[in-house]
Amino acid sequence: MSVYCTSCGTRRTEPAKYCTQCEAGFEESRPTRSTEAPTSYGQGWYVGATVVLAVVVTLAIVGLNAMITRSVNGLIEDSSATGSGALGYKIDSNGYVVPAEGNPTTEEAPAFTPSPSEYETTEPTVEPTPEPEPTPTPEPTLGNELVSIAPEAAQDPAASAVVDLLTTYYKAINDHDYPTYQAQQTRAASALLTRSEFATGFRSTVNSDVVIQSLSRTDDGRLLAGVTFTSTQNAADGPKQQTCTHWSVGKFLKGQSPTLLIDKAPKSYKATFDPC
CATH class of the missing domain: 3.10.450.50 (Nuclear Transport Factor 2; Chain: A,)
Incomplete structure (x- = not known):
């Protein structure tokens, strides 16, 4: 008589004729190896494998997030050390990108007024035309040597x-x-x-x-x-x-x-x- 259910692998309880898990009937045959379990381990094995895989993926995501945070913070520190202030942002404890303290980009930038260059067209300054002075009437230049x-x-x-x-x-x-x-x-x-x-x-x-x-x-x-x-x-x-x-x-x-x-x-x- 079978010790394990040939359908789901559940151990048979004496003297049950049907599997308590899947209700399949036990064969009334002589077992060849009563001390070994069948090759199939049932649904418990799949659940365990899924949990292990989820733990591995979660640890990988956490590790990658930590690496990104360290890289961004390192780039920010390098930018601050050189005085360039090119980034002005950092990663907070929740993984969000936020402005760094004293970030100059959060302050209102002064208005920029471009100065005219040699390529820009400007209106020429028109000086008022002075009123011409009255010209005195010249005396006639008549006559000759005689x-x-x-x-x-x-x-x-x-x-x-x-x-x-x-x-x-x-x-x-x-x-x-x-x-x-x-x-x-x-x-x-x-x-x-x-x-x-x-x-x-x-x-x-x-x-x-x-x-x-x-x-x-x-x-x-x-x-x-x-x-x-x-x-x-x-x-x-x-x-x-x-x-x-x-x-x-x-x-x-x-x-x-x-x-x-x-x-x-x-x-x-x-x-x-x-x-x-």
Whole structure:
């Protein structure tokens, strides 16, 4: 008769015919080895193996956690020793990563204001434009070596044309150029002096220092130029035998600038002169 259950390995209690564990029937055969247990040890063996494996895994996890904690704390201590403060964290007793004491990362960082670099674009400072100072009106630069004009007379719109006309007129006398002399006068004025009279009257005359002193309008609309000049000549050709004479004359001009001509003076007009 079997001493152990052939299904679950439970020992048979005399004189039971059925297994008290799995209720399998015991064989009524003669056991070959009544002192040895079957190869199967039942559920108790699996439970024991599972407990042992769980203990081994738990010890492995605890050991690995301790190794990680020591490694992290060692890295933190090395960082603190070098003054770098790169980590600022540690592992607490529960295995959590927490800020280390005096961790500078928990303090509020000061605001950072970048300074402009040479690559940054900045708005240029615009200086206010100063108000320009009023430019004084320059005096007209009229005249030449022979004929000049007073500043007040130079303001007249016809001043430039008068300067050109009298320059040509007095130069023609100095050059004894009768055609040019005639061309500067109206027909009425040019008829007063023939070519022979011009040649005799101005044969030795040289005019200089011609100054246009004033410009005004006459009642009949003509332009009157008050002129002073100096003439040198032979005594026989000068007024009252004078070789140097200061003249003050009026030239009555007809026409419109720039085509002005010297016109005939009224009968009542007389030029004045003094010896030098």
